[in-house]
Amino acid sequence: MFDNKIKNICCIGAGYVGGPTMAVFANHCPYIKITVTDINESRINAWNDSDTSNLPIYEPGLDTLISLYRNKNLFFTTNIKESISNADLIFLSVNTPTKTKGIGAGKASDLKWIEASARQIAKFSKGHTIVVEKSTLPVRTAKTIENILSESQEIDNNEEKKTFSVLSNPEFLSEGNAINDLEKPDRVLIGGEDKYAMNSLVDLYLNWVPKEKIILTNIWSSELSKLTANAFLAQRISSINAISALCEATGADIKQVSKAIGMDSRIGNKFLFPGPGFGGSCFQKDILNLVYLCEYYNLHEVAAYWEEVVNINNWQKDRIFKLIVLKLFGTVFGKKLAIFGFSFKANTNDTRNSASIKICRNLIDEGAILSIYDPKVDNNQIEKDLNLSLNETSSREKMLWSRANSIQSAVEDCHAVIILTEWEEFKNISWTKLIKKMKRPAWIFDTRSVVDVLKAEQAGFNIWQIGNYTS
Ligand code: NAD
Ligand code: UDX
Numbered sequence: 277m278f279d280n281k282i283k284n285i286c287c288i289g290a291g292y293v294g295g296p297t298m299a300v301f302a303n304h305c306p307y308i309k310i311t312v313t314d315i316n317e318s319r320i321n322a323w324n325d326s327d328t329s330n331l332p333i334y335e336p337g338l339d340t341l342i343s344l345y346r347n348k349n350l351f352f353t354t355n356i357k358e359s360i361s362n363a364d365l366i367f368l369s370v371n372t373p374t375k376t377k378g379i380g381a382g383k384a385s386d387l388k389w390i391e392a393s394a395r396q397i398a399k400f401s402k403g404h405t406i407v408v409e410k411s412t413l414p415v416r417t418a419k420t421i422e423n424i425l426s427e428s429q430e431i432d433n434n435e436e437k438k439t440f441s442v443l444s445n446p447e448f449l450s451e452g453n454a455i456n457d458l459e460k461p462d463r464v465l466i467g468g469e470d471k472y473a474m475n476s477l478v479d480l481y482l483n484w485v486p487k488e489k490i491i492l493t494n495i496w497s498s499e500l501s502k503l504t505a506n507a508f509l510a511q512r513i514s515s516i517n518a519i520s521a522l523c524e525a526t527g528a529d530i531k532q533v534s535k536a537i538g539m540d541s542r543i544g545n546k547f548l549f550p551g552p553g554f555g556g557s558c559f560q561k562d563i564l565n566l567v568y569l570c571e572y573y574n575l576h577e578v579a580a581y582w583e584e585v586v587n588i589n590n591w592q593k594d595r596i597f598k599l600i601v602l603k604l605f606g607t608v609f610g611k612k613l614a615i616f617g618f619s620f621k622a623n624t625n626d627t628r629n630s631a632s633i634k635i636c637r638n639l640i641d642e643g644a645i646l647s648i649y650d651p652k653v654d655n656n657q658i659e660k661d662l663n664l665s666l667n668e669t670s671s672r673e674k675m676l677w678s679r680a681n682s683i684q685s686a687v688e689d690c691h692a693v694i695i696l697t698e699w700e701e702f703k704n705i706s707w708t709k710l711i712k713k714m715k716r717p718a719w720i721f722d723t724r725s726v727v728d729v730l731k732a733e734q735a736g737f738n739i740w741q742i743g744n745y746t747s
Contacts, residue, residue: 289369302350383568441473446502452623467498520550520743530743552631555620609643617697692719707735
């Protein structure tokens with residue numbers, strides 16, 4: 277099924293959402309020209325790199341889609357003006373991080389990139405344009421976008437008046453599984469008032485999404501549903517992480533507890549994996565945004581309730597860091613530790629808000645020397661995240677951290693292995709071989725429950741595993 281009303285789509289923002297989402301649209305809407313535009317020139321160059329291993333983001337299956345559709349019906353460009361002026365429909369997929377200064381700093385979303393995009397649309401668009409919020413936004417942002425669009429237009433004398441319809445169509449993809457989530461979404465949510473515009477967007481999705489999965493709501497419900505979905509998901513992780521600490525203290529086993537509660541169909545078995553604390557660019561930001569909204573509407577108890585989800589998450593990172601130090605005889609000063617995994621979850625090169633950043637930085641501040649291995653995260657990113665250049669040395673002229681190219685080279689002379697991301701290759705390690713390269717007593721700290729405890733112990737390791745009393 278193909279809708280011929282929309283012929284040109286522009287997506288502003290070539291990031292983790294814009295790139296994969298438009299690649300899937302290109303796959304299912306072959307007769308639509310899709311242009312993804314961004315102010316970041318090096319990012320656009322990377323999207324256009326003929327070697328798809330150099331794409332700016334790593335996402336399983338993405339390289340195949342890019343090879344198939346790039347420069348056919350999918351284009352990446354920095355020419356924002358032309359992309360906007362040709363478009364019938366524009367997706368706003370720009371970043372909306374937490375504000376770092378000014379009113380609402382630390383909680384409210386920073387909407388400056390959304391506002392800048394809306395002003396560009398007001399300036400360069402032609403005729404009628406459907407503007408779709410893909411970014412996650414606070415409730416009622418659509419009104420702000422509408423105001424900017426209607427009040428900051430610049431129209432040439434011989435140009436017809438510009439008109440706009442603003443819709444909300446939040447994205448629910450999760451990184452590392454983005455293509456699958458986009459191909460087979462649990463639901464597609466479209467909020468708006470203009471039925472014609474909503475139907476145009478519905479028609480696009482009907483090219484691959486079953487009708488019963490497309491939900492139409494008012495615009496505010498759509499915006500709030502996105503924040504709420506992320507808050508509920510994050511709340512489950514904080515709940516299971518909180519119980520993991522109780523398991524460690526009592527002798528219960530978190531895997532058994534997860535299984536037992538997850539088999540209750542009212543609870544369900546997903547998102548019950550304990551870990552070092554949730555990371556990623558969304559959960560913390562979106563909950564804090566929800567907290568800010570509640571405070572704004574004087575719902576202080578509601579705000580406090582949701583804020584606790586973030587507090588427990590920070591506590592989880594902190595308690596893991598402290599217990600590592602404690603188990604290594606109360607000091608990590610001068611000790612070399614191997615870090616397995618730096619991204620915030622497996623199958624992505626994204627490190628935004630990764631628990632690894634906080635845990636690694638705290639260990640370095642305690643005097644540890646880190647040897648970091650991650651299959652997809654590079655030196656530059658780790659330097660930026662730790663805020664420590666690779667050449668930075670301790671008072672004893674030792675490098676504070678280095679990046680290893682393999683599991684084997686990472687553990688050389690280490691006192692412990694700390695598993696922070698659940699990459700597949702960490703699940704089948706030959707611990708017997710690895711321990712030979714390490715100092716004794718050798719420790720494993722497994723924050724992702726990927727290690728076979730018995731095998732690790734047989735190899736001679738001491739092991740601490742999250743939510744497991746055997747430690
Ligand atoms: P990102 O930082 O990876 O990408 C955003 C891009 O927008 C950047 O490349 C930036 O240069 C570009 N940009 C900013 N202002 C611009 C402008 N005026 N003109 C052109 N380009 C501009 O962010 P992301 O992870 O793709 O997230 C985008 C939005 O989607 C956020 O609101 C986020 O909350 C939401 N979201 C993210 C995910 C996820 O898994 N990452 C999932 C669902 C929703
Ligand atoms: C999340 C939402 O899942 C997605 O719907 C939304 O669009 C964007 O935010 P994302 O952050 O990409 O997606 O990944 P997700 O799989 O949700 O994981 C987030 C964090 O929670 C990761 O650090 C992950 O390791 C952690 N997590 C997830 C757990 O610790 N335990 C779990 O059971 C699940």
